[in-house]
Amino acid sequence: MRYQAQAGTIVCMSRDMARLVAHLDMDAFYASVELLRRPELRGQPVVIGGAWPDRHARRLGDYAGRGVVTTATYEARALGVHSGMGLMKAAALAPHALLLPVDFDEYRRLSRSFKQATLRIAPHMEDRGIDEIYLDLTQIDSVHDTVGHDRWGGVRALVQEIKNSVFAATGLRCSVGVAANKLLAKIASDLDKPDGLTLLMPEDLPLRYWPLAVGRIHGVGPKSSARLEQMGYRTVGDLAAASLATLCERFGESQGQWLHDAAHGRDDRPVVTSSEPVSFSRETTFERDLHPRQDRLLLTAALQRLAERLWADLQRRGYSGRTVGIKLRFDDFRTVTRDTTQDEVVQQLDDVLHGARECLKRVNLSRRIRLLGVRVAGLQRTDVDVPSTVAAQGRPGRSQRRAPGAAPTRTAGPAPTEQPTAQYTLPLFND
DNA sequence: ATCGTGTTCCCGTGCGGC
DNA sequence: GGCCGCCGCACGGGAACA
Numbered sequence: 466m467r468y469q470a471q472a473g474t475i476v477c478m479s480r481d482m483a484r485l486v487a488h489l490d491m492d493a494f495y496a497s498v499e500l501l502r503r504p505e506l507r508g509q510p511v512v513i514g515g516a517w518p519d520r521h522a523r524r525l526g527d528y529a530g531r532g533v534v535t536t537a538t539y540e541a542r543a544l545g546v547h548s549g550m551g552l553m554k555a556a557a558l559a560p561h562a563l564l565l566p567v568d569f570d571e572y573r574r575l576s577r578s579f580k581q582a583t584l585r586i587a588p589h590m591e592d593r594g595i596d597e598i599y600l601d602l603t604q605i606d607s608v609h610d611t612v613g614h615d616r617w618g619g620v621r622a623l624v625q626e627i628k629n630s631v632f633a634a635t636g637l638r639c640s641v642g643v644a645a646n647k648l649l650a651k652i653a654s655d656l657d658k659p660d661g662l663t664l665l666m667p668e669d670l671p672l673r674y675w676p677l678a679v680g681r682i683h684g685v686g687p688k689s690s691a692r693l694e695q696m697g698y699r700t701v702g703d704l705a706a707a708s709l710a711t712l713c714e715r716f717g718e719s720q721g722q723w724l725h726d727a728a729h730g731r732d733d734r735p736v737v738t739s740s741e742p743v744s745f746s747r748e749t750t751f752e753r754d755l756h757p758r759q760d761r762l763l764l765t766a767a768l769q770r771l772a773e774r775l776w777a778d779l780q781r782r783g784y785s786g787r788t789v790g791i792k793l794r795f796d797d798f799r800t801v802t803r804d805t806t807q808d809e810v811v812q813q814l815d816d817v818l819h820g821a822r823e824c825l826k827r828v829n830l831s832r833r834i835r836l837l838g839v840r841v842a843g844l845q846r847t848d849v850d851v852p853s854t855v856a857a858q859g860r861p862g863r864s865q866r867r868a869p870g871a872a873p874t875r876t877a878g879p880a881p882t883e884q885p886t887a888q889y890t891l892p893l894f895n896d
Numbered sequence: 897a898t899c900g901t902g903t904t905c906c907c908g909t910g911c912g913g914c
Numbered sequence: 915g916g917c918c919g920c921c922g923c924a925c926g927g928g929a930a931c932a
Contacts, residue, residue, distance in 0.1 A: 494932095514900085533900050537931095550931090551898025567900095594903090594932040607910085686930045710901075743904065750900060788924090802926060836900085906929085913921085 485608055487600040487624060487643045488650035489631075489766070491579065492659035494596035495536040497637050498575050510541035510562035514552050517566055526560025528552055531750055535567055571594075571731050576633050582634035584628050584739075591718030591736045599647055600627075617664055621633045624662050648732035649674070670730050682727050704728035708871065720792060740824035741844070743783065747775040748838025754796040757830035765835065768821060772838045775813045779841060785810035787843035789820025792827060794836035802840075803827050810845050817841065 491497070495513045503522070512525055515532035534555050537546045544559040552564070576595045584590055589601040602608050605623060612618020624641050631639055640661035642653025650675060653665035665673060679698055680690035682827055696715065698704050704712070705728035711719030726732065749771060755764055778783055789811060790804030803824035809815050821839050 516900095529897080531897075531900075533898080535900080549899075551900095552897045557898095569901095596932070684930070688929060717907095744902090746902060747902065790925095798925085804925065806924065838901090840902095897921090903918105904929105904931085907927090909925085911923090 467817075470849075475663055483645050485503075485620065486645065486650045487602055487641055488647065488654040489583065489598050489627070489639050489641045490654045490658075491596040491637060493536055493573055494575075494637070495567060496538045496541075499568075500538070501575075502571075506530050506563060508540065509538070510544055510559055511538045512546055512555060512559070512562050512564050513537070513567055514542050514564065515554075515566055518566070523564045525552070525556045525562040525564040526558065528556050528564055531752070537562075541592055549575075550757065560863055575637065576650055577632045578634045579639070582630045583627055583769050586623070586630060589736055589738060590667065590795070591738060592740075599650065599736045602643070607710040613824055617666075619834055620664065621662065628660075629663065633675075646730075646732035646735050647736065648727060649684065649730050652677070652681060655681070667730065671702075674730060675700060675705055675728075677701050679704060684723075684727070689891060697715065701728050726866045729830035742782070744786070744788075744840055744842035745775060745778050745782070745784065745844075746790075746838055746840035747771045747778070748792060748836060750836045751796075751834070754835045755831035756833055764834065767837055768839065769818065771837065772817045772821060774816060775841060776817055782839070783847050784839040784841075784844045785812070785847050787811075788841065789817055789824065790840040790842065791818065791821050791824040791828075792840065795832040797832060798835070799832075801828055804840070804842070806843060810843075810847075811841065 496511055496540065496882075499511065499513060506522070510533050510827045513536045514534045515530060517523075530552070532550055532552045534546055534550045534552060536548060537555075541559060544562065546559050546562065555562075572595055579671070580590065580592070580598060583600065587600040587602060587605060589604065591599040591601075593599060602620070602623065608619045608623050610619030610622070612622060615621070620643055624643060628639060628641060631637065638660040640654050640658045640663075641666060642650045642656065642661075642663045644650040644653050644665040645667065649665050653663040654661065655665045656665070656673065677700060678685070678690070679685050679693045679701060682701065684859065685693070693699075693704070698707070704724055707725070707728075709722065709725045712725050716724060749767060751767070755767075757764070758810065787808070787810050788804050788806045790802055792800065792802045794800045797853050805820055805823050807816075813822065817839065
């Protein structure tokens with residue numbers, strides 16, 4: 466037996482018993498949610514992205530502005546439009562496609578629904594964002610059933626039950642992959658989209674895993690893909706054929722070992738059912754690139770607004786943090802970040818603004834600014850009184866001490882409404 | 897004018913304490 | 915005192931992902 470502690474959860478893994486892990490991925494999630502409300506658009510190329518006041522559909526070709534495609538229906542994908550593509554480029558490819566603005570509140574609502582529906586059947590669930598989850602099915606008895614001559618009949622029946630339940634709760638389809646670990650389950654869920662149910666077992670790897678491009682491995686993005694390909698590793702099989710020693714030589718101990726394991730379908734990571742946030746941030750891309758001096762007032766106002774929203778997020782979720790950071794993206798797409806850590810967590814909005822201003826002083830502002838962001842990390846909970854033994858973990862001594870009568874500790878329940886704050890008149894954007 | 901928003905993880909560097 | 919190695923921490927950047 467091996468025990469792994471992770472994010473406060475003790476996960477127990479038996480070395481001998483093979484695990485059964487599922488990855489569930491909602492099909493074209495945002496687009497599918499929109500089609501629930503606009504069934505007359507079914508069958509048409511539809512793209513979700515951007516935002517505008519009236520939420521009416523537009524012709525993609527009529528769009529002018531910044532933004533990316535968050536999701537495209539399969540009809541739009543057939544025209545070459547994909548997630549992450551700039552909207553202007555998508556408009557050139559598919560001018561007649563329909564464009565709808567994003568509505569995160571609605572997506573979050575449906576996200577909760579499909580997760581709840583799943584949870585009733587498979588309670589060991591790891592949340593991986595708005596539209597995907599991992600499930601550890603190992604402990605569910607029925608997966609071990611043999612149905613007729615089908616060794617995996619129990620798994621199929623269970624997963625089909627989950628898919629049906631998700632559809633009943635939301636009207637949405639999903640694709641599910643099942644394998645011995647998260648790495649392969651993720652690969653499997655992608656093998657037969659949409660509405661797929663795919664088992665990927667060890668004996669399937671040579672035929673179904675090794676032919677795939679290295680970029681299909683979760684964790685190998687565009688940069689690593691290009692590098693691997695340039696070194697002659699185009700497919701997962703190319704990597705699997707290389708020795709551990711060779712990969713370590715070429716990519717370092719840590720990454721080499723990881724690539725070797727991944728190529729052979731080995732992955733120990735447990736399905737983690739609870740976790741704590743690490744940071745909160747808010748950022749915005751401007752309609753036009755702003756000049757650090759000429760547009761100083763606009764930038765100052767934007768920073769104020771971002772900090773207010775971030776502070777509201779923190780209060781609503783019951784966190785504060787010791788680290789305040791900023792992020793800037795310039796007109797040449799270069800990105801810089803700065804952060805600073807205090808002995809104590811920020812107590813009020815002005816502390817966030819003060820930290821952000823300190824960070825800004827350390828940035829060379831000689832280009833126009835495209836994006837501005839604010840971040841708080843080094844989090845501690847504020848809504849419950851944390852026992853001192855736990856609170857002392859971060860930095861012993863002063864961090865938990867609060868002078869009597871100092872800024873009131875936030876209490877559980879709805880966050881107090883934000884007081885209007887004095888506008889900063891000091892120059893935040895100096896040159 | 898193609899490239900958003902929010903989050904996490906990893907690594908290198910620099911520095912102080914021991 | 916200088917130097918070394920080790921460690922942990924802060925910081926900045928990069929990469930990846932939903």
